[in-house]
Amino acid sequence: MNIAVVGTGYVGLVTGVSLSEIGHQVTCIDIDADKIEKMKKGISPIYEPGLSELMAKNIEEKRLFFTTKHEEGFSTADVIYIAVGTPENEDGSANLTYVEVVALKISELVTKNTIVVIKSTVPVGTNDLIQELINNHKRTDVTIEVVSNPEFLKEGSAIYDSFHGDRIVIGARSEQAAHIIEEINKPFGVPVYKTDIRSAEMIKYAANAFLATKISFINEIANICERVNADVEEVAKGIGMDQRIGNKFLKAGIGYGGSCFPKDTKALLKIAGYVEYDFELLKGVVTVNKNQQELLLQKLKNRFDSLQGKRIAVLGLAFKPNTDDMREAASIVITEELVKQGAQVVAYDPISMENAKKLLVSSIIYVNSVEEAIQNADVALILTEWDEIKYMNLDLFKTMKTPIVFDGRNCFELDSLKDSMIEYHSIGRPVITREMTNALI
Template identity: 55%
Template sequence: MKIAVAGAGNVGLVTAACLAELGHQVIVIDIQKEKIDMLKKGETPFFEPGLEDLVKKNASFDRLHFTTDPMYAYGNAEIIFIAVGTPEKRDGSADLSYLHAVCFTIATHLQKDVTICTKSTVPVGTNNIIKEIINKYKPSHLKTHVVANPEFIRKGSAIFDFFLGDRIVVGTENTEALSIMKQLYLPLKIPIIHTDIRSAEMIKYASNAFLATKISFINEIAWICEKVGANIDEVAYGIGKDKRIGESFLQAGIGYGGSCFPKDTKALVQLAGNLQDPFELLESVIKVNNRQHSLLVTKAKETIGSLWRKKVALLGLAYKPETDDIRGAASLTIIKELLQEGATVTAYDPVAIPKAKQVFGNRISYTTDIQRALLDADFAIIATEWEQIKHLPMDMYTILMKNAIVLDGRNCYELSDVQKFPITYISIGRPAIIHNVKYERNAYKSL
């Protein structure tokens, strides 16, 4: 099939590259020329494991193309995927201005019958608006179908999720459009859930809201565990074995982040508010998550006292491993609060530093070397569970740091492993390990 994908962001580019891998002819269009120029050179504008290789491969096979020209992209497309951003507005609702603009552009450049699929996360009822825009501005003799086809790919494992996902949701009342979508996705052998359009739109929001709720729930349980002397790891394991609950998203920590959960939970709260039916549970989920982002700075002040002129090693900038996305990351709140306390911050991250520099500039230091971040630090904060952090030899903390004090926001280490070293270790929902000892550095001082 001839496919156009509007938007070269995380969702659009992954969708395009994977559809090209299935053998389709795919054109990616974006209004940002710098993105398209990068892609034409085989470079991706963001980090996603395996994506750059997939882009290069399918471009070399002439199955994947990039353009800023809407006539080239949409003129002969059989299927068009809309994957533009729907960012959060100040009131928490979704900003649909990019979506409306791309719908107008699509409609005015159509030359044949086409199925238009919405990948962007949109409020319930948005696809009806898309239909109205398309029908108003398209050539009157052309037939168009609008389908709600929400994405469920996770940053860091997006390609895996595309090819081996749990389900594909197709929202349409049109049997012809459903048949086209089934044909498109047939090679994946993933169950297709057919719903009406509004239900498909709601599935996306409800899925993210439920997962966010599990995260805030386990973080509330972790808070109680700390107060009563229980271990959240054992509690989460015990409840996760209940098939009605499940083990996923029960990892206590400093909260969720990214471009989806924060935005989508707020949008759903806003939607409920507009319907005069406050979503009190989800409001509490958001409140708990906001508190978690500040938790480690609070714990640092309780443990150390004043943070004035303290050197902090912040380990991890991305909101989760295997991505350079810092949107909604706990690290952003942590850095801001540390700077307000007068601390000096050296941040480690293997891929997210360029994005962080756009936010903090030269107000903090950056490194892709964990040991350089730890050198002479008064304490360390773990904000992202990168494998490089999880597999760091524990003695590096005692060797390199001025004081081996580690505040772990992702519970990266087993308590039994930490206890073998003279480290003050404070994690989430687990008993603290306290050592009131200052340590001398050895030869690593030259780093």
Template identity: 50%
Template sequence: MYKISVVGTGYVGLVAGVCFAEVGHQVTCVDIDEQKVNILKQGISPIYEAGLEELMQKNYAAGRLNFTTDYIQAYKDADAIFIGVGTPEQPDGSANLSYIATVARQIAETIEKDCLVVVKSTVPVGTNDKVEQFINDFLINDVRVEVASNPEFLAQGTAVRDTLEAARIIIGTDSKWAEEMLMKIYEPFNLPIVSVSRRSAEMIKYAANDFLALKISYMNDIANLCELVGADIQDVARGMSFDERIGSKFLNAGIGYGGSCFPKDTKALDYLARQNGYELRTVKAAITVNDDQKTILYRKASNRLITFDGLKVAVLGLTFKPGTDDLREAPSLENIPLLLERGAQVYAYDPVGSDNFRQKFPENEYKIKYVKKPEEALSGANVCFIFTEWDEIKAVKPEVYQSMMRTPLVYDGRNIYEIQEMKDAGVEYYSIGRQAVENKNIKLSNTHNTTHCLYSA
């Protein structure tokens, strides 16, 4: 087994470090945030991820996993150093590589033995060549150091499973020494390994993620056309799914993709293409469709209602997907500001994402209230938006909307209800790519309780 250091304790770094320890390696996770490191040592995961905290506690107790801010001690005698720091998107769509550069220089000035540096962060094609040169430029001791590419393909909410039971592991190396060492590190996982060049590994990450983003945007585009011509996108998707060339995954229409990967990676690949004098028209189209799709429900509701001013608006779901507390590129971040600007009084429910959303939109600064149950948001509401398909939200019965809302008017961005059941319950219901359940007789003023307003005029 190897002595491994993992730089960064976000989704990529922390999950990788915990899983390396789980298969028997000696792992030290490094982060500059001392408070975060102290929390990790207490067995508390800073991110919401199924199964992560339990494995973290188990391997820390077994002595295979440690956390530190002391990168000098962590790097100097490591066999391999995995870099999992952020590469945030810049305004022009390019990736910010400053964190990678900082870590590379620290490694160069610290390592005292031959070492393999492995970049797990998503980086533009050619970055690892530059990282290796950068490290050698600043290298202090007479040691061998090479850089490999090992992109991650985990999905938030299932990251631990996606690492321990991955469909494949991609490794990109430019020498036999680096390839053999990285394959030995991953040998205990007993998973298929695809070994390619560094640049090919970097491109695989972008190509895979952008293909899935394309699939999502295509289905959303077809869904919008389905509404216009009277087809049902769920029927269409089911019919497509039997074709093995298409498959059954990523066929669900909705209000666009979000998270830390698809939005950033599509823009980064588009930028890379433009930098090389090429236009990736398919990827550009996916980006455009996704940007429009995120607010399609808001636009539908704006056409239905005269105003949002003074209305109680229930929002069910804040995170970009269920199973995570991550808000990055979530539709809620696009729609709630629009609702607040129009004078809406927002009552928001999310089983795990409310605390993160509260940091961006505190209750004492905005007309927003965070509630513990979906029913609290729905009580006396004039309109409801569903942005995330949490089980807790799917468990709400159609008749609850009819009985609790002042006006049972629902805009569902995840198609979690059957058209007929909402119709039978007397709910005016708009979803994605399906027939609308219209009710011209429902009015904004009725006999429901109107004591919901938090704010005086």
């Protein structure tokens, strides 16, 4: 089938490439000419494992195309996916400007019956709004039906998720439109759940809010564990064995970040507010996460009288591993405060340093390896659980001026630190001091 995808951000590009991989003719549209030229050469503007390889393959096999011209993409399209950004407004609501602009373009240019699929994360009622907008502005007597098909991709495993997802949600007014979108996605081999449009819109927000709730919950349990001398890793394993709870999203740390959870939880709070419902639980989730991002700073302040002049190595900057995404990353808040406190910050991330330089304070020193970052450092902070950090040789910490580690992602088993002479602070677990040799519980 001929498909146009408007927007080549994270969702749009992964969607377009994945659809081309299962055999569809896909034209990706973006107004950024430089970005389009790079993508025509198979150069991905984002880091995502496996994405560049699939781009190059499908460009070569002439199933994947890129253009800045909407009319070029729309002229042969049977289905148009809207995958533009819905950034957060100052009040936490979703900004639908880009979605509406694309809808008006569709109204202006589409000259045959077409299905419009909204892939962007949008508030409940948006599909109805876009349907009305298109109907009121279309220039020809054609049928354009809007369908909700929210994405459930995880950054760092988005290509894998496309082919191994838990479900594909389709919200449509007509069975025919739902069937067409189901057929488009059939080669993925992922279960399809068809429902009404507003329920499909809500499913996306409810799913992300629930996962964010699990993260904030285990972080609250971690904070209690520290006070009662329990180990949150053991607690998480124990409760995760209960099939009603499950073991995913129970990793204690310094909170969630990225483009979805922070934005979507706040947007859902606004949706609740519009219907005069006070979503107290979700308010707590957001507050807990904000506090959790500052937890390592509090631990540092409790450990040291002053950070003035201390050389602090920051290991990991992206909000999670296997992505270069810095949106809502804990490193933004933490490094800014460290610099304010007079520390010298030396940072390393295997992928996201170029993006980090655009967001973090200018005085940060960037280096090319973990080894270089921790050399002669007074303290090391772990903010992203990259594999090269999780599996590093712990003896490297002995090259620090003082081997003191604050691990915001619980990368290391406590037993592995036995006899290491490393002072180790983690989340929801007992502190390991250099004097402890055989006292681990």
